[in-house]
Amino acid sequence: xxxxxxxxxxxxxxxxxxxxxxxxxxxxxxxxxxxxxxxxxxxxxxxxxxxxxxxxxxxxxxxxxxxxxxxxxxxxxxxxxxxxxxxxxxxxxxxxxxxxxxxxxxxxxxxxxxxxxxxxxxxxxxxxxxxxxxxxxxxxxxxxxxxxxxxxxxxxxxxxxxxxxxxxxxxxxxxxxxxxxxxxxxxxxxxxxxxxxxxxxxxxxxxxxxxxxxxxxxxxxxxxxxxxxxxxxxxxxxxxxxxxx
Amino acid sequence: xxxxxxxxxxxxxxxxxxxxxxxxxxxxxxxxxxxxxxxxxxxxxxxxxxxxxxxxxxxxxxxxxxxxxxxxxxxxxxxxxxxxxxxxxxxxxxxxxxxxxxxxxxxxxxxxxxxxxxxxxxxxxxxxxxxxxxxxxxxxxxxxxxxxxxxxxxxxxxxxxxxxxxxxxxxxxxxxxxxxxxxxxxxxxxxxxxxxxxxxxxxxxxxxxxxxxxxxxxxxxxxxxxxxxxxxxxxxxxxxxxxxx
DNA sequence: CCGAAATGTCTATTAATATAGACAACTATA
DNA sequence: TATAGTTGTCTATATTAATAGACATTTCGG
Numbered sequence: 001x002x003x004x005x006x007x008x009x010x011x012x013x014x015x016x017x018x019x020x021x022x023x024x025x026x027x028x029x030x031x032x033x034x035x036x037x038x039x040x041x042x043x044x045x046x047x048x049x050x051x052x053x054x055x056x057x058x059x060x061x062x063x064x065x066x067x068x069x070x071x072x073x074x075x076x077x078x079x080x081x082x083x084x085x086x087x088x089x090x091x092x093x094x095x096x097x098x099x100x101x102x103x104x105x106x107x108x109x110x111x112x113x114x115x116x117x118x119x120x121x122x123x124x125x126x127x128x129x130x131x132x133x134x135x136x137x138x139x140x141x142x143x144x145x146x147x148x149x150x151x152x153x154x155x156x157x158x159x160x161x162x163x164x165x166x167x168x169x170x171x172x173x174x175x176x177x178x179x180x181x182x183x184x185x186x187x188x189x190x191x192x193x194x195x196x197x198x199x200x201x202x203x204x205x206x207x208x209x210x211x212x213x214x215x216x217x218x219x220x221x222x223x224x225x226x227x228x229x230x231x232x233x234x235x236x237x238x239x240x241x242x243x244x245x
Numbered sequence: 246x247x248x249x250x251x252x253x254x255x256x257x258x259x260x261x262x263x264x265x266x267x268x269x270x271x272x273x274x275x276x277x278x279x280x281x282x283x284x285x286x287x288x289x290x291x292x293x294x295x296x297x298x299x300x301x302x303x304x305x306x307x308x309x310x311x312x313x314x315x316x317x318x319x320x321x322x323x324x325x326x327x328x329x330x331x332x333x334x335x336x337x338x339x340x341x342x343x344x345x346x347x348x349x350x351x352x353x354x355x356x357x358x359x360x361x362x363x364x365x366x367x368x369x370x371x372x373x374x375x376x377x378x379x380x381x382x383x384x385x386x387x388x389x390x391x392x393x394x395x396x397x398x399x400x401x402x403x404x405x406x407x408x409x410x411x412x413x414x415x416x417x418x419x420x421x422x423x424x425x426x427x428x429x430x431x432x433x434x435x436x437x438x439x440x441x442x443x444x445x446x447x448x449x450x451x452x453x454x455x456x457x458x459x460x461x462x463x464x465x466x467x468x469x470x471x472x473x474x475x476x477x478x479x480x481x482x483x484x485x486x487x488x489x490x
Numbered sequence: 491c492c493g494a495a496a497t498g499t500c501t502a503t504t505a506a507t508a509t510a511g512a513c514a515a516c517t518a519t520a
Numbered sequence: 521t522a523t524a525g526t527t528g529t530c531t532a533t534a535t536t537a538a539t540a541g542a543c544a545t546t547t548c549g550g
Contacts, residue, residue: 041527070526190487195270317547
């Protein structure tokens, strides 16, 4: 359990960032729950085998994220410690899924468009390439912290008012219902983890070098006809995906 | 689709590493499939808004991974481009899951031990804390490339010969069968993505800063009694997890 | 066989990262 | 109210990362 906290040099990742990532991990693992504080800078410096100033750079980055707060004379206190558990199942719904974990969830519409379906999207939705589909870009937050950003495609022929309905109802599920689809299930999910790109860093308010989990999913009506192709990028340090089989 | 390839400075992640990660992503996305080559260094430098030497550092890192090979006068060729699709379902089995994607799969036993079950393991296996369990550490490879490393725990009371059987049969499924358990299913899976630690970098032969997907899973016999608690770390740039619901 | 286009190698300079040490400022407690 | 323990700030220096430019070397097509 007490994994050796080692950092490596000349890897293209600055020591202070490696250390910040490791401390963030320790916080979310609950390693410091007894005290509610990060160990003193000198102790951390010894643990990682670096200078105290290097540790200070790491802690400054974490303070910048709002994860910790240093108080002169006392120490560095942990402000926040979250990793929302996010269910992935046939019936995944964003806000429901988070259950009682967040007081408030929000889905914000970033962009909408109607465009001809390209290869992957057309194949997933099983519509001819070039057929019109509606694209919605969303950012979902829990308690004001962005958790994921997503791009969804819906067949325009079947759900022409998807964008308007979503804007009014603030929910994909309700927008489907308003257009005659009472229920839908997930028929396919693929997961990939990678570094966040610049757009994602901004949308999810991540620090550079952060990780996103990209879930490419297809939802279908009860008859199995695809109704939604979506690509959701989760902020990896804020969520844990729970797969219900 | 043509996402803007932007890099950021003063982030603690060297530009050459950010660029290497982006190029690796482009390769696995198939962006360069038409030519089978990476664009010329000058072009990449212009795209990323950096000096040619910085791009060269990135390409050198990728060449070090064996992903590309530069040939003077011709260009930089893509050597390898893989992302194994790995199914996650109630009946996930490592070698079966990879199907025809790899010619050869191998599971190597790194370490074995008998130890008292600690909190999380005991809870997952539903045995009293302190009850003996068998720990097996494995590295799984496909075609000689490490794909994942895992730590599994089995209740010693029920499967006392787990380690020996695995060593002989080279398969968890067969080792279970040899001890009277013909079938088992996955009852729980949790996924988290994070940076690889030093041990994982070595085991999976990753370059520093690489990402792992950590899957914490519980397998149970047909009656629903847990038989295995496992924590598997996948090399994120080599796999795509496919969830069958 | 020439020249365009690509990678390889070298030098020099600037900016960012990391180390080192000293001491000030603040907190909690004996 | 000392004092130990902690964070904050300053200076100085060495190492690494990034930029800039020049030119050599190799490949390939006209």
